[in-house]
Amino acid sequence: MSKDKLDVVGIGNAIVDVLCKTDDAFLKNNHIHKGTMTLIETDQAKALYAKMGPCIEMSGGSAANTVAAFASMGGKVGYIGKVADDQMGEVFRHDIRSTGVVYDTLPLLKEDVPTSRCLIMITPDAQRTMCTNLGASVFFMPMDLDEKMIKNAQVTYLEGYLFDRAHAKQSFRMAAELAHAAGKKIALTLSDPFCVDRHRDDFLELVRSHVDILFANEAEIMSLYKTDSFPEALPHCELAVITRSEKGSVIISKKETIEIPAEPVAQVVDTTGAGDLYAAGFLYGYTRGKPLAQCGRIASIAAAEIIAQVGARPQRSLSQLLKDKKAA
Amino acid sequence: MSKDKLDVVGIGNAIVDVLCKTDDAFLKNNHIHKGTMTLIETDQAKALYAKMGPCIEMSGGSAANTVAAFASMGGKVGYIGKVADDQMGEVFRHDIRSTGVVYDTLPLLKEDVPTSRCLIMITPDAQRTMCTNLGASVFFMPMDLDEKMIKNAQVTYLEGYLFDRAHAKQSFRMAAELAHAAGKKIALTLSDPFCVDRHRDDFLELVRSHVDILFANEAEIMSLYKTDSFPEALPHCELAVITRSEKGSVIISKKETIEIPAEPVAQVVDTTGAGDLYAAGFLYGYTRGKPLAQCGRIASIAAAEIIAQVGARPQRSLSQLLKDKKAA
Numbered sequence: 001m002s003k004d005k006l007d008v009v010g011i012g013n014a015i016v017d018v019l020c021k022t023d024d025a026f027l028k029n030n031h032i033h034k035g036t037m038t039l040i041e042t043d044q045a046k047a048l049y050a051k052m053g054p055c056i057e058m059s060g061g062s063a064a065n066t067v068a069a070f071a072s073m074g075g076k077v078g079y080i081g082k083v084a085d086d087q088m089g090e091v092f093r094h095d096i097r098s099t100g101v102v103y104d105t106l107p108l109l110k111e112d113v114p115t116s117r118c119l120i121m122i123t124p125d126a127q128r129t130m131c132t133n134l135g136a137s138v139f140f141m142p143m144d145l146d147e148k149m150i151k152n153a154q155v156t157y158l159e160g161y162l163f164d165r166a167h168a169k170q171s172f173r174m175a176a177e178l179a180h181a182a183g184k185k186i187a188l189t190l191s192d193p194f195c196v197d198r199h200r201d202d203f204l205e206l207v208r209s210h211v212d213i214l215f216a217n218e219a220e221i222m223s224l225y226k227t228d229s230f231p232e233a234l235p236h237c238e239l240a241v242i243t244r245s246e247k248g249s250v251i252i253s254k255k256e257t258i259e260i261p262a263e264p265v266a267q268v269v270d271t272t273g274a275g276d277l278y279a280a281g282f283l284y285g286y287t288r289g290k291p292l293a294q295c296g297r298i299a300s301i302a303a304a305e306i307i308a309q310v311g312a313r314p315q316r317s318l319s320q321l322l323k324d325k326k327a328a
Numbered sequence: 329m330s331k332d333k334l335d336v337v338g339i340g341n342a343i344v345d346v347l348c349k350t351d352d353a354f355l356k357n358n359h360i361h362k363g364t365m366t367l368i369e370t371d372q373a374k375a376l377y378a379k380m381g382p383c384i385e386m387s388g389g390s391a392a393n394t395v396a397a398f399a400s401m402g403g404k405v406g407y408i409g410k411v412a413d414d415q416m417g418e419v420f421r422h423d424i425r426s427t428g429v430v431y432d433t434l435p436l437l438k439e440d441v442p443t444s445r446c447l448i449m450i451t452p453d454a455q456r457t458m459c460t461n462l463g464a465s466v467f468f469m470p471m472d473l474d475e476k477m478i479k480n481a482q483v484t485y486l487e488g489y490l491f492d493r494a495h496a497k498q499s500f501r502m503a504a505e506l507a508h509a510a511g512k513k514i515a516l517t518l519s520d521p522f523c524v525d526r527h528r529d530d531f532l533e534l535v536r537s538h539v540d541i542l543f544a545n546e547a548e549i550m551s552l553y554k555t556d557s558f559p560e561a562l563p564h565c566e567l568a569v570i571t572r573s574e575k576g577s578v579i580i581s582k583k584e585t586i587e588i589p590a591e592p593v594a595q596v597v598d599t600t601g602a603g604d605l606y607a608a609g610f611l612y613g614y615t616r617g618k619p620l621a622q623c624g625r626i627a628s629i630a631a632a633e634i635i636a637q638v639g640a641r642p643q644r645s646l647s648q649l650l651k652d653k654k655a656a
Contacts, residue, residue: 021643049422050422052422052426053426053427054386054387054396054422054423054426054427054641055386055419055422055423055426056384056385056386056639057384057385057386057419058382058383058384058385059382068382086414086415087414087415087416087442088415091383091385094377094378094380094382094383095382095383098380098381098382098383099381099382114415311384313382315349
């Protein structure tokens with residue numbers, strides 16, 4: 001696929017997920033707070049992995065999940081993110097390309113730094129608890145930005161998680177400047193309340209100066225504005241899209257506030273990727289000029305689909321699903 | 329777990345499975361015969377993988393699946409098989425150990441040979457078609473045999489697939505001699521009709537001289553004896569266990585022939601691992617001295633469980649399943 005006309009380009013941590021089923025006692029015994037994403041060092045990751053049961057490996061990464069889902073809906077999309085030159089990096093590259101995403105970021109050539117991986121523990125209540133061991137993905141440099149993709153994409157979608165390293169922050173600002181200079185939009189997902197907490201001032205500055213579309217859940221938006229009630233935390237950008245789990249979502253523009261109900265799910269199996277797929281659906285509608293309420297509905301359908309399966313990459317065609325639901 | 333008292337030790341190709349959903353047209357376009365296992369070279373594997381859709385990775389290997397399932401039933405079991413010192417090897421080692429299997433074969437230290445992997449394509453009819461790129465697993469040498477495990481295990485279970493290399497054949501004969509000298513049993517699975525065809529004389533010699541319990545499906549046993557009707561192909565060992573897909577299985581001893589019906593399955597999702605899990609269930613009953621009909625029932629329940637999910641490693645406790653089914 002060509003880079004000449006993209007709907008969206010995503011920039012994020014290129015990660016391989018390592019998923020296993022576990023129980024609450026395991027999390028408690030290992031002092032892991034359920035439902036969160038914790039950054040862990042290599043030694044901690046080794047020790048935790050040794051205690052985990054049999055796993056499956058599949059490509060992950062928040063923005064990468066979003067672009068893979070976007071491609072599955074039939075959209076034209078690119079990805080920028082860094083893996084290592086190792087087997088897990090090969091898995092990541094294969095999977096994202098095989099969905100039709102344009103991806104050609106060069107792998108990191110630093111022998112002792114592997115592809116980033118995320119240990120995901122799924123409890124019987126379908127919640128996912130993540131421990132991420134960052135590797136090659138945070139060696140993301142401004143020179144990895146693909147100017148052509150960014151200038152040609154209607155929306156450049158930035159993943160907050162990548163903010164955990166200084167070079168990546170600098171890259172985000174550069175990406176925002178490139179996109180705006182070409183008359184395009186910048187979207188940002190806050191990713192995680194603790195990530196926001198670690199980098200609040202930088203996030204606030206980025207949102208105020210550069211972000212057109214902000215994605216967040218309630219905990220993240222409240223963390224950003226240091227408030228404990230959601231409606232007080234209204235960002236100053238063109239669009240804010242706040243997800244609220246089973247309570248649905250809220251889309252806030254300068255003109256209106258639209259409440260979107262959650263799409264019903266027969267059985268929630270694993271909540272990994274819910275926010276990522278929501279963003280994919282919203283951007284799919286947005287880049288096709290659909291009314292905001294319809295963008296929200298497509299988003300909710302995509303999120304409902306991913307929580308009914310294990311893992312954050314869709315196992316069936318979302319394009320067909322949207323047709324079946326008469327949503328797009 | 330200790331090696332002092334094992335029910336079973338399995339010896340086989342240590343493999344990581346790479347699974348994706350596909351359709352019949354994909355197999356046809358790539359000249360792959362549905363339902364078979366084909367050995368492919370590294371270049372072919374790269375070319376095929378590049379064409380495959382998004383995949384999931386999980387530990388596999390026929391005998392390895394059998395021992396993992398055996399451990400999940402609550403049995404004491406070891407495994408001998410060779411991975412490379414790479415990320416996929418680490419995945420394999422983690423997963424098999426995490427199920428409770430004793431596994432400490434040293435990885436191969438040959439930089440250009442990776443851990444073996446099997447590309448598994450699942451068609452909408454739930455059939456699996458496998459293309460295996462053998463790597464480290466076939467560098468299995470007699471020195472990798474763990475004498476202590478073999479002498480202490482009631483049954484040493486050999487995977488026919490490993491027969492594709494000369495050193496492995498030699499290792500099989502040595503394992504058989506070690507086990508018999510200690511008064512223990514040798515079981516063999518024929519694995520694949522084409523594998524049998526490639527090594528018919530060696531298989532016949534092994535079955536005649538060393539094998540106490542033979543596992544095969546109809547195609548494999550007919551290939552071994554070069555006949556095209558099943559009842560004519562009766563092997564000369566203590567027990568022959570012939571699986572016949574939805575027609576169930578047949579257990580043939582010197583005294584009797586027992587037909588076992590297949591266990592009903594609500595929806596067959598992926599037949600990968602059916603034979604491996606059947607062998608696990610049979611050996612679980614056998615090593616506990618259960619009557620042959622009960623061994624067959626446990627086997628059928630385990631096989632039914634694995635074809636109702638994706639992949640060949642059980643996702644829930646087989647020990648609990650056997651309790652629920654009042655089978656063991």
